Amino acid sequence: MLELAGIAVITAGFLLRFNPLLVVIASAIVTGLAAGLDPVTILAAFGKAFNDNRYITIIYIVLPVIGILERHGLQARARDLIGRIRGATMGRLLLAYLLFRQLTAALGLTSIAGPAQSVRPLIAPMAEAADEVQAPGESDPERVKALAAATDNIGLFFGEDIFIAIGSILLMKGALQGYGIDLPPLSLSVWAIPTAIAATLIHGTRLLLADRRLKRQRGG
Amino acid sequence: MIGLGFLYAVAGLTFGAFAVLSIVQVPRRSGNALFYALIAVSFLLGDRLGDIGNGVLVLAIVAVATLGRRRPRDDKADSVEARGAWLFVPALIIPVTALAGTLLLARLPGLVDPRQVTLVSLTFGVILALGVCYVWLRVPPAAPFSEGARLMDHIGWAAILPQLLASLGAVFALAGMGDVVGRLIGHVIPAGSVFGAVAVYCIGMAAFTIVMGNAFAAFPVMLAAIGLPLLIQTYHGDPARIAAIGMLAGFCGTLVTPMAANFNLVPAALLELKDRYGVIRAQVPTAIPLLFFNIVLLYLVMP
Numbered sequence: 001m002l003e004l005a006g007i008a009v010i011t012a013g014f015l016l017r018f019n020p021l022l023v024v025i026a027s028a029i030v031t032g033l034a035a036g037l038d039p040v041t042i043l044a045a046f047g048k049a050f051n052d053n054r055y056i057t058i059i060y061i062v063l064p065v066i067g068i069l070e071r072h073g074l075q076a077r078a079r080d081l082i083g084r085i086r087g088a089t090m091g092r093l094l095l096a097y098l099l100f101r102q103l104t105a106a107l108g109l110t111s112i113a114g115p116a117q118s119v120r121p122l123i124a125p126m127a128e129a130a131d132e133v134q135a136p137g138e139s140d141p142e143r144v145k146a147l148a149a150a151t152d153n154i155g156l157f158f159g160e161d162i163f164i165a166i167g168s169i170l171l172m173k174g175a176l177q178g179y180g181i182d183l184p185p186l187s188l189s190v191w192a193i194p195t196a197i198a199a200t201l202i203h204g205t206r207l208l209l210a211d212r213r214l215k216r217q218r219g220g
Numbered sequence: 221m222i223g224l225g226f227l228y229a230v231a232g233l234t235f236g237a238f239a240v241l242s243i244v245q246v247p248r249r250s251g252n253a254l255f256y257a258l259i260a261v262s263f264l265l266g267d268r269l270g271d272i273g274n275g276v277l278v279l280a281i282v283a284v285a286t287l288g289r290r291r292p293r294d295d296k297a298d299s300v301e302a303r304g305a306w307l308f309v310p311a312l313i314i315p316v317t318a319l320a321g322t323l324l325l326a327r328l329p330g331l332v333d334p335r336q337v338t339l340v341s342l343t344f345g346v347i348l349a350l351g352v353c354y355v356w357l358r359v360p361p362a363a364p365f366s367e368g369a370r371l372m373d374h375i376g377w378a379a380i381l382p383q384l385l386a387s388l389g390a391v392f393a394l395a396g397m398g399d400v401v402g403r404l405i406g407h408v409i410p411a412g413s414v415f416g417a418v419a420v421y422c423i424g425m426a427a428f429t430i431v432m433g434n435a436f437a438a439f440p441v442m443l444a445a446i447g448l449p450l451l452i453q454t455y456h457g458d459p460a461r462i463a464a465i466g467m468l469a470g471f472c473g474t475l476v477t478p479m480a481a482n483f484n485l486v487p488a489a490l491l492e493l494k495d496r497y498g499v500i501r502a503q504v505p506t507a508i509p510l511l512f513f514n515i516v517l518l519y520l521v522m523p
Contacts, residue, residue, distance in 0.1 A: 003395045007431050010388075014478050017496075020485070021282045021377055024384045028391045035395030040272065042391060047275030049390030051266040055224065056383045056482060057259065058231045058339060060372060062314060065349045067367025068359055069311055072303045081305065109322065111338045112315035115487035120371075121311055124491055142493055143502070149487035150475075150502035157471040158510075161464065168436060172463040175440050179448055181459045191464035198513045203506045 006031025059116055066121050078122045079129035090131040090144060091211035094151045095204050097123055101155025102196060106162035114156075115149055124148040134211070147210065151203065158199035161192035222340055223333030230343055232263030237365040238372055245366065252373060255284045259380065278387070285377040303357070310349040310356075317345030371490070378489040382482035385433050392432065401428060402445035409446065414455055415519050421446040422515045425466050426473035433479025435470030442466060457522045465518040472511040475503040 006027045013023030032042035066074075082088050101113055113119075124145045131139040160166045164185040172188055239256035246252065258281045266274060321341025325332045332340050350364060372379065392398070405424045410416035421442060428438035447466060451457045474480045478497065488499045495501070 001400060003392075003397050003400050006392065006395070006397065007401075010479070011431070019286050019377070020381055020478070020481070021285055021384060024381070024388050025279070025282055028388050031388075031391055031395045031397065037394065043275035043279075044271035045391055045394050046387050047269075047273065047278055048271040049387035050278045050383060051262070051269070051271075051274045052390075053383050053386040054228060054231075054263060054266060055336075055339065056386060057263075057380065058227050058343075060368075060375075060379065061231050061234045061343065061346050063371045064234065064237075064364035064368035065310060065314065065346055065353060067371050068353050068357065068364040069307055070371075071363075071367050072307055072357060074307045074311060077303075077305055077307050081308075109319055109338070111342050112318045115490050117314055119487065120490050142495065142498060145491040146488070146493060146495075146498040146502040149491060149499045150506070152487070153475060153483050153499070153503065154506055157474065158468070161468060161471075168439075168467055171436055171439060172467060175443055176459055176463060179443075181452075183460050183463075187460040188464045191461050192468060194517055195465065195468040195510070195514055198517075199506070199510055202509050202513070206505060 002034035003031055005034050059111075059114065062116050066116060070121060074121050075125040078125040082126040082129045083133060088130050089134055089211045090127045090147075091207040091209075093127055093130050094123075094148060094207045097148075098151050098155045098200065098203060098207070101152060102159035102200065105156050105159030106196070108160075108163040108166060110156060110160050110166070113152065115152060119148050119152050123152070147207070151207070154199055154203050158192075158196045162189050162196060164189045221333050222331065223336050227336065227339055227343055228263045228266070230347075232260045234365070234368070235260035235263060237362075238369040241362060241366050241369050245369075251284060251287075252369075255281065256369070256372070258284060278384070281380060282384070285380065306356075310352045313349040313352060314342065314345040317348055318342040321345070374492055375486060375489045378481060378485050381485060385479055385481055389432060389434060389437050392437070398437070398441035398444075401431075402441045405442070406445045409450065414522055417446060417450045417455065418519045418522065419515050421451060421462075421466060422469035422511065422518060425470040426511055429470040429473030430477040430479065433474070433477055433481070435467055435474055438470050438473070439463075439467055442470075451522070455522060461518065461521050465514050465521075469511055469514040469518075472507045472514065475507040476500055 009030045010023055010027040013026065014020065028046055029039075029042060032045070033039075037045075082093065104110075104112055111117075127144050127148045128139070128141050131141075131144045161168055163169070169185050169188050173183060173185055176183055235256045239253045239260055242256060243250060243253035258277065262274070262277055262281070266277075269277060318338060318341045321344055322338045325337050325341060326334070353359060353364060354361070405420065405428075409420045424446065425435065425438050425442050428441060429435045432438055443463070443466070447462050451462045452459050474483060478485055478500065484500050484503075485496060488496055493499070
């Protein structure tokens with residue numbers, strides 16, 4: 001039960017907005033000590049896991065390309081493009097992106113888009129431009145950018161489990177196998193479809209409602 | 221075979237370039253350069269440092285990131301000639317190469333590690349796009365990495381947080397945290413209620429994911445605590461439905477937790493949002509009804 005102190009540390013640390021890096025280190029030390037591990041074992045376990053998880057940090061290799069294209073006006077071109085499409089609104093644009101992200105993730109193509117690859121250079125500036133056209137002077141770029149990043153996550157999460165070879169499907173299969181329950185991956189991935197549709201409907205509705213709110217603002 | 225070794229070499233050299241350019245261009249802010257240099261060391265030499273060596277390296281990275289004078293540089297830069305819509309081409313080379321590579325390399329066994337096909341293809345896409353930028357835009361060799369370091373400065377310490385949280389997960393696992401939480405949650409289920417068991421299972425998946433930042437860590441625990449003994453063995457539910465819908469209930473938790481830093485905090489930093497939790501705030505109104513949907517769906521498909 002003492003191990004729960006580690007969860008308390010991380011929760012309190014995040015709520016009080018301490019630097020998250022220090023909060024994580026503190027939580028690891030508290031958890032390890034509470035479980036009766038000696039400091040060197042904790043350090044080694046943490047170091048090994050850090051080394052094993054380096055692939056998480058690889059994605060930043062796209063930044064040089066994105067950065068140099070931005071310097072040459074990529075975000076401005078993305079804004080121009082959306083300005084030329086008749087009927088393009090922030091909500092419709094993000095809804096299209098949501099569907100694109102869900103469908104490609106369902107085919108296992110999770111890395112072809114993301115915050116660094118697509119949201120910052122393309123989707124966020126397009127959404128901002130569409131929003132600015134809809135409600136000149138009333139647009140809230142903070143909210144639009146946050147909604148663009150949110151749409152990327154939701155499309156990814158509620159698309160990827162339809163693909164049979166994604167990590168979470170393999171994890172479920174493995175965990176059930178440990179209890180002698182053997183399932184084909186397809187039987188798991190078909191049960192991701194109803195929630196994927198619900199995610200499209202719920203988030204899509206929110207996106208279109210955001211458009212209507214803008215329209216009212218402009219009218220009123 | 222091309223695999224993680226190749227990816228880590230590319231990432232290590234990229235961060236090495238960020239470090240060198242940071243110290244050359246803004247020498248007064250050596251914290252930035254040191255931060256990138258240590259990450260480069262992790263990528264290039266991590267496998268030779270040993271577990272304790274890597275532990276010390278992590279502490280050094282955290283010390284530099286929190287104590288060092290890490291500040292984004294000024295964004296004032298010489299304006300360059302703006303280009304037309306062709307600028308989309310190099311940007312699209314990355315996803316198109318990732319897509320084509322994933323499909324094609326799977327047919328050439330032995331060339332690329334099958335578990336890393338997509339990441340390797342993405343890396344090829346980045347190298348190809350970089351080549352196109354050099355040839356077409358005629359930029360100086362250091363320019364893309366200088367721009368990359370500028371974006372990296374915006375992300376700051378958040379860049380390393382996802383990897384750090386994954387490591388914390390390993391310490392949690394070593395300490396047996398899953399069993400402790402599983403036992404606790406097992407106590408709160410109303411006896412004899414299928415709906416109660418389903419609700420606690422789904423909410424437990426979301427709640428444990430919020431704490432761990434990762435539904436993968438929550439799943440084995442909730443399966444052992446409730447999914448298997450109650451939903452499968454007592455109420456004879458279909459294991460595939462219970463597992464799949466439970467995992468998606470966990471994903472609803474991922475949408476609302478700062479512990480899932482790579483999805484929630486890194487994009488906020490990358491988009492330069494003033495509110496660190498802005499992306500989470502935008503996700504809550506979708507996550508809550510979706511969790512509710514998962515509970516009702518699982519209840520309806522129970523026998």
